Amino acid sequence: MTSQDPGKPSFYTYDSGEQIALPATVGDIRRALAPELIGEFDKAVENTPAQDLYMELAVWAQRTRPDLLARQEETFRRLEQGDCTGFTPAEEIPELAFLDEDGGTA
Template sequence: MDATLKTVIAGEIVELPGTIAAIRARLDDDRADEFDRDIEHVPAAELPTALVRWALAGTNADKEDEELFERLARDEDIGATDAGTPGAEVA
């Protein structure tokens, strides 16, 4: 069984392919060719981010993010809470 990544999209837990081969296998031929050209030039430190971006391709997660950022730009309350100051001790 290939490794998977999990995320939440539209309130639902979604499993995404978690290997380079599995990500590529989910792409149509044109996107797979683009993936091949892109992924071999990604710096090692940026590889996890690039793989997640490709794994999310076609999931509508980008649409959900776009809508969220539009709401934020309009200063709407999106229900986010302050995660606190990094490194701050909890009493």
């Protein structure tokens, strides 16, 4: 499992079945972004309604890892074409096995 500093808040995503930690504070996301994205990030965070801020930060946290985004896009393209090579259903990821449809424990 790839992780950040264990004491830091993290968002999590998966790549090839491996759990990947992403930054989960405004400051950590800003520091991890490519410099050309920081102004856009600041504007988005300043203008996002409070009830939507969690999701907005999660989206931006993913943008700190363009390598992961590129692999996700490639996976989606292959799945759209019917190629399930390398696809891991959520049911087969132990960390997700006990979650219900809303992300709570089943």
